[in-house]
Amino acid sequence: MREHHSVVTGLGLATPGGLGVDATWHQLCTGQPTASADPHLAGLPVNFNCRIDNQELAASLGPGLRWRTDRFIHLAVTAAREATREADLDPREWDAERVAVVVGVGGSSHETNLHTFQCFTAGSYQKISPTTVQRALPNMAAAEIAADLGARGPSFAVSTACASGATAIGIGRQLLRADMCDIALVGGAESSCGPLASMYFWRAGSLSTRCHDPQGASRPFDTDRDGFVLAEGAGMLVLERAEHARARGVPARAVLSGFGATSDAYHPTRPHPDGEGAVRAIRTALADAGLAPGDIHHVNAHATSTPLNDRTECAVLHRVFAQPPPVTATKSILGHSLGAAGAVEAAVSVLTLQHQTIHPTANLDTPEAGIDLDIVVKTARTCRIDTVLSTSFGFGGQNAALIFHIP
Amino acid sequence: MADQMIVDALTTLISRHFEMDPAQLTPDGSLQALGLDSIAMAELLVVLEEATGAGIPLTDERMPVGADVTIATMADYVALFTDESTRAALLALTVAPTAHADA
Numbered sequence: 001m002r003e004h005h006s007v008v009t010g011l012g013l014a015t016p017g018g019l020g021v022d023a024t025w026h027q028l029c030t031g032q033p034t035a036s037a038d039p040h041l042a043g044l045p046v047n048f049n050c051r052i053d054n055q056e057l058a059a060s061l062g063p064g065l066r067w068r069t070d071r072f073i074h075l076a077v078t079a080a081r082e083a084t085r086e087a088d089l090d091p092r093e094w095d096a097e098r099v100a101v102v103v104g105v106g107g108s109s110h111e112t113n114l115h116t117f118q119c120f121t122a123g124s125y126q127k128i129s130p131t132t133v134q135r136a137l138p139n140m141a142a143a144e145i146a147a148d149l150g151a152r153g154p155s156f157a158v159s160t161a162c163a164s165g166a167t168a169i170g171i172g173r174q175l176l177r178a179d180m181c182d183i184a185l186v187g188g189a190e191s192s193c194g195p196l197a198s199m200y201f202w203r204a205g206s207l208s209t210r211c212h213d214p215q216g217a218s219r220p221f222d223t224d225r226d227g228f229v230l231a232e233g234a235g236m237l238v239l240e241r242a243e244h245a246r247a248r249g250v251p252a253r254a255v256l257s258g259f260g261a262t263s264d265a266y267h268p269t270r271p272h273p274d275g276e277g278a279v280r281a282i283r284t285a286l287a288d289a290g291l292a293p294g295d296i297h298h299v300n301a302h303a304t305s306t307p308l309n310d311r312t313e314c315a316v317l318h319r320v321f322a323q324p325p326p327v328t329a330t331k332s333i334l335g336h337s338l339g340a341a342g343a344v345e346a347a348v349s350v351l352t353l354q355h356q357t358i359h360p361t362a363n364l365d366t367p368e369a370g371i372d373l374d375i376v377v378k379t380a381r382t383c384r385i386d387t388v389l390s391t392s393f394g395f396g397g398q399n400a401a402l403i404f405h406i407p
Numbered sequence: 408m409a410d411q412m413i414v415d416a417l418t419t420l421i422s423r424h425f426e427m428d429p430a431q432l433t434p435d436g437s438l439q440a441l442g443l444d445s446i447a448m449a450e451l452l453v454v455l456e457e458a459t460g461a462g463i464p465l466t467d468e469r470m471p472v473g474a475d476v477t478i479a480t481m482a483d484y485v486a487l488f489t490d491e492s493t494r495a496a497l498l499a500l501t502v503a504p505t506a507h508a509d510a
Contacts, residue, residue: 063426064442067450126462130449 006173007252007407009245010087010238011347012079012187015334016050016231019060020082024334024344025351028359029380033333035214035229041195046202048214049193050231050335068131069144070109075234075340076141076189077148083185084149087238088250091149099151100181101142102172103236104164104188106339106394109136111194141189145236153181160261161394162302162336164188165235165343166402170259172239182244187236188343193335198230204269206306218336219363220303220329221310221371228304231335235343237350252407254350258291258389260284264397271309271393275316281399282320282389289403291387293321296403298358300349300390303329304336309393314371316391326374326381332362342392342400349388349404357382409434409482416497417451417478417485424454434479448476455485459496463488 013020016034017027027034034050041047052075058066061074080101084091091099112135119127134140139157146155154175158168165188172186201207208227210217218229245252262284264277271278286293299317303310317324330345337344352358358376367375387405394400414434421443422429431441438448448470452463463485464470471480489497 067425068446126465127453127456129453130446130465134446 005242006176006239006256007242007245008237008254008256008350008404009240009250009252010083010085010089011253011350012082012086012236013234013344013347014052014057014075014078015233015337015344016052017334019052019056019078021086021347021351025355028330028333028348029357031333031360031362031378033215033218033362035217035335037214041198044195044198046198046207046209047211048217048229049198050229051193052232065144068134069140070112070135071191071232072105072108072189073141073144075191075232076103076236077144079187079189079234079236080145080149080185083236083238089183089238095182096150096152098153098182100153100172100175100184101146101151101155102158102168102175102184102186103142103145104158104160104166104168104339104343105138105141106159106161106164106190107192107197108138108190110192110197110200112136114196145185151185159339160398160400161396162338163342163392163394163398163400164339165341166346166390166392166400167261167342169237169256169343169346169402170261170400173256173259176239176241182240184239185236186239187234188340189234190337190339191232192338193230193232201230208305216363218305218332220301220305220332220361221314221367221373221375222364223366223368225305225307225310227306228331229335231337233334233337233340233344235340235347237343237347254353254404255407256402257405258285258289258401258403260288260401262399264399266397269395271312272397273312275312275319277397277399278313278316278391278393279319281401282316282391285389285401285403291403296321296325296387296389297385298325298352298388299327300345300352300388301327301329302391302393303331305331310371311368313391314373317373324373326358326376328358328376329361330359332364342390345390345392346402349390349402352388353385353404353406356385358385409479410486412494412501413482413485413489413497414478416500417482419500420454420458421451421478424451432478435477437474438476438478439474445472448481451481458500459493461485461488461493
């Protein structure tokens with residue numbers, strides 16, 4: 001292990017699969033999609049999504065935060081608490097000024113803004129909540145985690161649309177390398193699956209409209225896929241330099257050995273037809289990790305279930321790998337949590353290494369002609385996995401690739 | 408002496424909206440000391456308006472501030488803007504708890 005590599009010592013997840021790492025991993029291994037009709041979307045052209053149980057989240061979060069912060073922050077704080085606990089960190093004892101927080105957020109607070117606009121257009125200015133600013137600023141997920149746990153090093157948001165969570169993890173690792181902190185709480189959080197956000201993405205042509213069959217709607221690589229399914233969630237990781245974790249006597253769950261970030265500089269929403277930026281992100285991550293393509297044992301793909309993304313991603317994997325390793329698509333089960341997705345999938349990649357198990361991709365009944373990948377379907381596959389590549393591609397042509405390997 | 412009915416209504420509203428244990432809330436205790444800052448008091452007036460229809464200004468010079476903010480002083484302030492229909496809505500608050508709206 002190269003000393004400048006950072007290790008993952010804690011994971012936290014809040015996903016439609018459940019609150020917590022164990023609940024989410026269990027859901028993924030069942031292969032059962034979490035999408036369902038949402039009463040808040042009744043009557044809209046897209047009326048389903050993947051969401052987290054309100055009562056369970058409130059009970060987990062406890063009092064004090066809900067009245068003044070938005071849901072993406074609730075998810076972020078919940079996941080950060082779990083990750084910290086799992087890393088055996090006690091915030092009362094850590095060197096607070098050496099703890100950083102970096103949280104990826106794609107968009108935030110659409111529904112808060114909707115309510116505010118309604119008050120505004122009605123002339124009911126006094127009904128606009130004084131908490132609107134602190135609810136809706138994207139940096140507040142990192143700020144509230146810092147306040148909740150007592151982390152007084154650098155903290156900020158990173159935004160690369162659907163790659164935000166992965167980019168935040170990579171940037172957090174760079175803070176460790178630059179010796180700007182000893183511990184980095186990194187990840188992503190987003191809750192943009194309400195009525196307004198759903199209409200935004202529907203109008204962009206991004207969403208599946210399979211309203212008669214929500215469970216079958218997220219079907220990456222399948223010939224009948226028609227778009228992604230909006231979800232909410234958060235994933236947080238605790239990163240430390242390997243020697244720091246060793247000195248604490250805490251086992252590494254995985255090594256974050258590679259990070260690559262590139263831009264297509266091509267189109268606001270369409271991926272580059274050759275996947276040029278995505279290929280470079282993966283190759284950069286491989287070079288960073290000191291690995292050859294053949295060293296990668298598994299790919300947790302971005303795989304959104306949009307016609308264009310999955311086709312392009314397949315081509316990208318064939319350009320990078322002579323023979324692409326087994327692939328899975330977490331979004332087939334948890335939906336697409338946008339700015340959180342890259343972090344959720346990074347955490348899932350670490351769990352894949354720990355369990356030596358690849359969770360199945362749901363709904364892949366008939367792969368699209370030309371998609372010739374070894375995609376794990378139906379049941380989880382147990383096999384030797386030393387290295388995982390996790391890919392994330394955001395609107396704006398912003399790409400991120402992360403490589404984890406076993407400690 | 409603050410109006411007891413308004414004190415009870417504000418206690419209910421504060422404990423519900425800010426998810427606080429009612430046992431923490433006494434009429435003369437500082438709300439600031441419980442972490443309820445000026446933003447929280449402005450929020451309380453928004454929530455009060457939603458619940459009762461009472462439009463209570465945030466910028467009036469009689470609005471208590473800082474360490475003087477207690478349920479009793481807020482009740483005195485609210486009473487300045489309370490008519491019969493608002494009183495009925497406030498009374499309803501003290502007897503009929505409603506589900507907390509999800510953020």
